[in-house]
Amino acid sequence: MIRISNLYKRFGELEVLKGIDLTIEKGKTAVIIGPSGSGKTTLLRCLNLLEVPNAGTIQLGTETIQFSEKQKLKTSTVAGFRKQTGMVFQSYNLFPHLTAVQNVMEGQVVVKGLSKDEARKKALLQLEKVGLLDRADMYPHQLSGGQQQRVGIARAMAMDPDVLLFDEPTSALDPELVGEVLKVMKDLSNEGMTMVIVTHEMHFARDAADLVIFMDNGAVVETGSPQEVFDQTKNARTLQFLNKVQ
Numbered sequence: 001m002i003r004i005s006n007l008y009k010r011f012g013e014l015e016v017l018k019g020i021d022l023t024i025e026k027g028k029t030a031v032i033i034g035p036s037g038s039g040k041t042t043l044l045r046c047l048n049l050l051e052v053p054n055a056g057t058i059q060l061g062t063e064t065i066q067f068s069e070k071q072k073l074k075t076s077t078v079a080g081f082r083k084q085t086g087m088v089f090q091s092y093n094l095f096p097h098l099t100a101v102q103n104v105m106e107g108q109v110v111v112k113g114l115s116k117d118e119a120r121k122k123a124l125l126q127l128e129k130v131g132l133l134d135r136a137d138m139y140p141h142q143l144s145g146g147q148q149q150r151v152g153i154a155r156a157m158a159m160d161p162d163v164l165l166f167d168e169p170t171s172a173l174d175p176e177l178v179g180e181v182l183k184v185m186k187d188l189s190n191e192g193m194t195m196v197i198v199t200h201e202m203h204f205a206r207d208a209a210d211l212v213i214f215m216d217n218g219a220v221v222e223t224g225s226p227q228e229v230f231d232q233t234k235n236a237r238t239l240q241f242l243n244k245v246q
């Protein structure tokens, strides 16, 4: 589903991704962990081209892009990538002037060209899946953070993505609201959705991940099953990180 080869990303002088190689299979849940500033979010954002890598290759489904300094990406290539990915942001990014159901409809109508009736039907289905059918007509400010994030997930799912990307989806939430969002994510994982998740929730990683990816200083240090990374690692950097966070 996703194959990343020798990927580099710089911000000015700062090299943030230093030759990433990674394969994530269809239907799997991959969880990226690692210290703050190690490049986790940047890697995730490269997958839907919110950041454009300086070098390397990303294959996403049927689309492959070879990045280079000079090349300018074609709009159709960018659209091809974006169509396949849904993104869930740390800060939800809902439109404040639209209700929950309107937020979930928006992309379907504007990007996919669905009729309002069709989009509403799909939006309500997705809201039901995240347990918010009864809140469909409420505005974001009338919803808790956990509910807003569940709307964010419903919105991403309504676009029928092949891959769902999560950028620290529970970091902005009060602790008592984290569980309801992780539960929705776990359900999606169980249903076989392909997911790439940047998170600090180690229990979730242990519980839901098929693949744990440990990044440090712009590189993938180690990948493996939760058991391999959390219980059996011999890597000094992984151990040092796990000792701090567990």
Ligand code: ADP
Residues within 6 Å of the ligand: 011, 014, 016, 034, 035, 036, 037, 038, 039, 040, 041, 042, 043
């Ligand atoms: P992580 O998600 O692991 O905390 P990030 O990918 O957010 O790491 O950031 C990696 C490094 O890149 C950090 O040093 C951060 O300050 C820097 N960085 C991220 N985004 C930008 C940007 N748009 N411009 C400049 N520097 C950035």
